[in-house]
Amino acid sequence: xxxxxxxxxxxxxxxxxxxxxxxxxxxxxxxxxxxxxxxxxxxxxxxxxxxxxxxxxxxxxxxxxxxxxxxxxxxxxxxxxxxxxxxxxxxxxxxxxxxxxxxxxxxxxxxxxxxxxxxxxxxxxxxxxxxxxxxxxxxxxxxxxxxxxxxxxxxxxxxxxxxxxxxxxxxxxxxxxxxxxxxxxxxxxxxxxxxxxxxxxxxx
Numbered sequence: 001x002x003x004x005x006x007x008x009x010x011x012x013x014x015x016x017x018x019x020x021x022x023x024x025x026x027x028x029x030x031x032x033x034x035x036x037x038x039x040x041x042x043x044x045x046x047x048x049x050x051x052x053x054x055x056x057x058x059x060x061x062x063x064x065x066x067x068x069x070x071x072x073x074x075x076x077x078x079x080x081x082x083x084x085x086x087x088x089x090x091x092x093x094x095x096x097x098x099x100x101x102x103x104x105x106x107x108x109x110x111x112x113x114x115x116x117x118x119x120x121x122x123x124x125x126x127x128x129x130x131x132x133x134x135x136x137x138x139x140x141x142x143x144x145x146x147x148x149x150x151x152x153x154x155x156x157x158x159x160x161x162x163x164x165x166x167x168x169x170x171x172x173x174x175x176x177x178x179x180x181x182x183x184x185x186x187x188x189x190x191x192x193x194x195x196x197x198x199x200x201x202x203x204x
Contacts, residue, residue: 058142066148067107068094078173123152134190
């Protein structure tokens with residue numbers, strides 16, 4: 001197995017956000033062979049010069065960058081899942097990274113405010129960096145490939161009292177085991193592994 005590439009520091013004020021994205025990817029230590037393959041795909045895509053951001057819904061360009069954020073209630077350990085209207089799936093909150101965001105953490109901050117009317121408070125030990133990366137082909141009309149960075153934030157269930165009803169048909173808090181047990185055709189195909197990775201980090 002080739003050695004890990006050296007991390008590239010993230011430079012939010014730099015001229016090319018690709019440098020920052022590659023730095024985030026290099027800072028990840030894949031939990032399994034699937035994530036290693038997804039990170040390799042994402043890294044090759046990032047350095048290959050293809051457009052990073054969606055410019056027209058739902059599928060232009062055919063591959064674009066997404067930021068999920070897993071909301072964890074630190075008191076109970078439960079996770080927030082949404083009933084996403086557009087996807088017809090149970091998903092963590094999140095959104096497409098935009099050129100103005102530069103650091104995808106800015107996407108998390110924006111989407112947390114817009115979707116849950118809450119501030120994004122980083123969850124330790126992940127902080128403001130992603131804990132997981134995945135690549136998935138979306139289902140339905142306008143199918144495309146999402147390169148997704150997964151972040152973690154903390155909020156008590158009593159703090160999330162509203163949500164964007166245009167985006168979500170509902171929200172609910174579930175134990176990590178229940179999130180992992182969801183049928184693959186009802187959620188992101190990588191949710192099981194992402195939750196397992198996050199649980200491992202929190203138990204370390």
